[in-house]
Amino acid sequence: LCPQAQLYxxxxxxxxxxxxxxxxGPSLDRVKLLEIAISDRNGMIDFHPSNADGDAKEWDLSGxxxxxxxxLTEYDWVRFDRPVSVETRRLDDWCSEAKLNTIDFIxxxxxx
Numbered sequence: 818l819c820p821q822a823q824l825y826x827x828x829x830x831x832x833x834x835x836x837x838x839x840x841x842g843p844s845l846d847r848v849k850l851l852e853i854a855i856s857d858r859n860g861m862i863d864f865h866p867s868n869a870d871g872d873a874k875e876w877d878l879s880g881x882x883x884x885x886x887x888x889l890t891e892y893d894w895v896r897f898d899r900p901v902s903v904e905t906r907r908l909d910d911w912c913s914e915a916k917l918n919t920i921d922f923i924x925x926x927x928x929x
Contacts (some may be wrong), residue, residue, distance in 0.1 A: 827917070829854035829864050829903040830880050854882050855925075856905035863900040870894060 826848055827872055828834050838845060854864060871894070878890035879888070882905065885897050912920070 819899040824848040824899060826850045827855050828894055829884060829905075830866050831901065832866065833863075833880075851906075851911075853904040853906050854909050855911070857907065859906050861902050862905050865897040865900050868896045868899060870896070915918070 824847070826837070828837060828850065830854065831852075834850070837850060841848065853860070856862065862882050864880060864882050864886075865884055867878065868883075879895070880897070882903070888895065889897075912918075
């Protein structure tokens with residue numbers, strides 16, 4: 818629909834990064850994947866990826882740079898016990914470095 822669109826994707830979870838690259842395959846060159854988290858500060862932070870026990874052992878569909886709290890009271894089978902260190906960038910700083918003056922659309926999955 819938008820052949821001139823420039824797509825920038827941000828993802829800090831190594832599992833989701835691998836899934837993204839596999840699904841896009843040859844189309845991966847049409848998007849820019851940045852393996853970082855957007856945050857209120859630049860630097861490094863612990864990212865808390867989900868995992869689980871039993872039948873849900875491969876559960877990897879949630880994670881956050883904020884330590885989960887209420888999620889655990891509702892879904893006690895989900896674990897966040899293997900944090901990984903990820904790079905964070907402020908969106909304004911990243912846009913400045915990328916020389917982006919205008920953003921037409923943002924689709925953001927926000928935790929916390």
